[in-house]
Amino acid sequence: MTLVTSPAAPRPVLVVDFGAQYAQLIARRVREAKVYSEVVPHSMSVADMLAKDPAAIILSGGPSSVYADGAPSVDPALFRAGVPVMGICYGFQVMAQALGGDVAKTGLSEFGGTQVDVCESGVLLANTPSQQSAWMSHGDSVHRAPEGFRVLATTAGAPVAAFENREQRLFGVQWHPEVKHSEHGQSVLEHFLYDGAGLAPDWTPSSIVDDQVALIREQVGSARVICALSGGVDSAVAAALVQKAVGDQLTCVHVDHGLMRAGEVEQIERDFVASTGVRLIVRDEKERFLGALAGVTDPETKRKIIGREFIRVFEDAQRQIVAEAGEHGEEVKFLVQGTLYPDVVESGGGEGAANIKSHHNVGGLPDDLDFELVEPLRALFKDEVRAVGRELGIPEEIVGRQPFPGPGLGIRIIGEVTEHNLDILRRADAIAREELTKAGLDGEIWQCPVVLLADVRSVGVQGDGRTYGHPVVLRPVSSEDAMTADWTRLPYETLAVISTRITNEVREVNRVVLDVTSKPPATIEWE
Incomplete structure (x- = not known):
């Protein structure tokens, strides 16, 4: 099979990944602003980045300290290339250090929700409050901004929490605007894209x-x-x-x-x-x-x-x-x-x-x-x-359908895959899907596998008689990309209707159970 690289895409906003847990999320948020983006590794040379003809570049966060031996860095030539650049967290510190600013430990790390005090709105923080909550994750801070940069914001642990040089189209923030916990994070990113880099929201x-x-x-x-x-x-x-x-x-x-x-x-x-x-x-x-x-x-x-x-x-x-x-x-x-x-x-x-x-x-x-x-x-x-x-x-x-595995129901039957077991599972699955749709919950869950435990039987009472039927498992999960997931908190009323209908209408099933395990440690599918 011959692998062929697709023809060129629109000019990208490159997200340079310094090992951040949020690099893909930054790219997603840029896409949500209707601007095309791509993730590239920090090991890519500036020449190779520029060969992609980027419309702008965003430097992501990362776990390193900029002054540690072997810490990832950026060739200062990037900031002289005329491409608009925004640094986030570690990327903010990399930019500050490369351009002559000072980065050091403050003795006060900041993790989670942090109050940001805006001293000048500039381009990045235009039309945002003078005090706002943002998501921080850092132990080092920028103490002094590079020459020619205006300091826009501070926090208790970051003397310089945001800066910009509008003439050179260089911008940065210490916090994570891509995370929903940053109250005005999407606005900050859009100010960079639209006002700082001059891009149009035309990725539709x-x-x-x-x-x-x-x-x-x-x-x-x-x-x-x-x-x-x-x-x-x-x-x-x-x-x-x-x-x-x-x-x-x-x-x-x-x-x-x-x-x-x-x-x-x-x-x-x-x-x-x-x-x-x-x-x-x-x-x-x-x-x-x-x-x-x-x-x-x-x-x-x-x-x-x-x-x-x-x-x-x-x-x-x-x-x-x-x-x-x-x-x-x-x-x-x-x-x-x-x-x-x-x-x-x-x-x-x-x-x-x-x-x-x-x-x-x-x-x-x-x-x-x-x-x-x-x-x-x-x-x-x-x-x-x-x-x-x-x-x-x-x-x-x-x-709008939920993701469905290639092996289909074959890996949602714990036990042998037979026509009889498939029929039981299909009927139970159809009821669960129908009721989730009726309750308007399709948009809240990523996926809800229904699993038949064909190798398990339990005692029940149906129609005043003893039964020895199968359990089925409901596995509703919420996720953005299926790499991690949490179980979805469905309304009890909906769960009750699903359970009652399955045990009434699928006579081979006498027990409905709910899987409340996140990923990790569990996977989304049972097999």
Whole structure:
């Protein structure tokens, strides 16, 4: 499989990562201001940064002390390049030190909510209160601002908590404006982007669609394209973008492995095709997958079997498409993949195509599949993918759905995956989803797996008789990117309705339990 770097994106705001826990969050907040951003490592040279033609640069926080041996630093040439720069926390201190200011320990560390006293609003703090709460996390502080900089704010532990040199378009704050606990943090970032750097808020779903359609047409030309359509948000939006760009040059393949939730295959065939006009091949392979999974209970073995069978079915489908296309002399050259920006960052910071997780959204396709990749979502976060999907007219039932694992319900059954167990889980899952939607809670949860403990039975009483049924587990979680998650505090009334309906309507289940574990230590899925 050939990995191809996507054509150039809009001029980025580069977020230079000094090892901060919030680097991706800074990039997200810039995107929320409708400005395109990318994360790059602090090890990237200034020349390589400038080669990206950045519209502005933000230096992130980090765990180091700027005066410690081996601490990450910035070549002062960056500040002479004419690019607007903003430093945050450690990045603020790096900027101060590189430009001749003083950074040292004050003896008073600041962590968490801290009162900031504004002495001059300047560009960064315009139209914000003279006293405001901001989120701090530092043990060192800037004691003296570099020559030519105006001090904008102080705190009890930071004599210089914000500064700027408007003429040189250099700005900085000691606190973390990207964190929601900083009351006016988003305003501070937007003042830098709009007023300090002179950028326009034009990174919108409409502009993303227009840009990607043009880039896909340039990349694909007249060749044929195939896409493994799982029914998830990422593959659906990627396929819809490619369909808009090249029309019937695209063929989508949906492998029905029998492990989907109730009504999902029909929804793909009906709603997705109707909204996009895409050519879709559905392979009914339920018997094949259930036969391969018979008697298997080990989670990792399940995943490997499902991945292996998916690859074989997809290879069969691609040979069929290639054969059909060959009759018309059209080469099947490209494979659509729904890689997202967090995948790029986590697999190497986007420093090179060789680091990208080529298998991320297509079930572990082998390297010898001779395709070039079309990755129209690789610059986007999940929320942006959903926004683009809505712009493309994909039904809300698809674009707003919760993340769903590639192995499907196969890893939500603790025990053997059988048609009987799948039927129990589908009915319980459908009830939970229906009631969460009725309660208006879909926007508050990231995901709510329903898990069937097929290997467990417990005593119950149903209809004045003793039962020996299965428990099901509700696992509602809230998250931004699934790297960490907390369990969602659902209203007791909603939980009561879900429990009552499941135990009344799914007779094989006599107990509903709630998983209240965060990630870490637990994962979101049980297997």
